[in-house]
Amino acid sequence: MNIHSTALRGVAIVATQPFADRRGAFSRFFCKDELAAIIGNRDIVQINHSRTSMVGAVRGLHYQLPPHAEMKLVRCIRGRVWDVAVDLRAGSPTFLHWHAEELTPDNARMLVIPEGCAHGFQVLEAESELLYLHTAYYTPAAEGGLRHDEPRLGIAWPLPVADLSARDRHHPPLNADYSGMTV
Numbered sequence: 001m002n003i004h005s006t007a008l009r010g011v012a013i014v015a016t017q018p019f020a021d022r023r024g025a026f027s028r029f030f031c032k033d034e035l036a037a038i039i040g041n042r043d044i045v046q047i048n049h050s051r052t053s054m055v056g057a058v059r060g061l062h063y064q065l066p067p068h069a070e071m072k073l074v075r076c077i078r079g080r081v082w083d084v085a086v087d088l089r090a091g092s093p094t095f096l097h098w099h100a101e102e103l104t105p106d107n108a109r110m111l112v113i114p115e116g117c118a119h120g121f122q123v124l125e126a127e128s129e130l131l132y133l134h135t136a137y138y139t140p141a142a143e144g145g146l147r148h149d150e151p152r153l154g155i156a157w158p159l160p161v162a163d164l165s166a167r168d169r170h171h172p173p174l175n176a177d178y179s180g181m182t183v
């Protein structure tokens with residue numbers, strides 16, 4: 001598993017090389033030892049799965065506030081998604097900057113979204129499926145969200161946004177004095 005950093009501290013791309021033979025392919029999805037440089041002493045405590053039907057649909061942008069802030073490792077197991085991490089860390093030199101990565105089963109990439117970053121994605125192929133590895137338990141009271149069209153982010157979604165959950169339609173815009181979270 002090769003780890004590639006991005007402009008956002010801790011946001012990383014894990015590249016894996018599937019073992020292919022005449023039967024098909026085998027991939028290592030996760031390895032705490034190989035990913036020790038980014039996982040540290042965190043544990044994966046919850047694994048979630050989503051399927052999104054409509055091309056252009058966006059899920060997110062979501063995060064959990066401290067003390068329930070979480071690292072998420074996201075992999076596309078069907079279809080094609082444009083996956084986004086947003087830096088919400090107070091004092092970060094890349095505060096409110098975002099990084100996007102196209103994830104597919106074929107490119108076998110996994111995006112690592114550390115604590116203090118929001119996560120969202122847009123579906124580029126119908127019926128795309130994602131697997132999310134979480135280092136903190138789902139805690140609704142600690143959940144936060146950003147609008148996909150938040151002016152202070154300027155995320156350049158590749159397609160017109162075709163579908164959003166009611167919750168994601170109603171995230172409030174960021175205040176002008178929003179300074180982020182300390183994680």
Ligand SMILES: Cc1cn([C@H]2C[C@H](O)[C@@H](COP(=O)(O)OP(=O)(O)O[C@H]3O[C@H](C)C(=O)[C@H](O)[C@H]3O)O2)c(=O)[nH]c1=O
Nearest residue numbers: 046048050059060061062063119120121132138165167
């Ligand atoms: C995360 C979670 C959610 N839920 C319930 C809460 C809702 O009733 C339902 C759907 O949750 P939500 O609307 O938050 O799901 P998405 O909008 O698809 O959010 C997902 O996609 C974005 C991009 C993410 O980064 C989130 O981590 C991930 O949950 O599942 C649970 O019961 N357990 C859980 O662990």
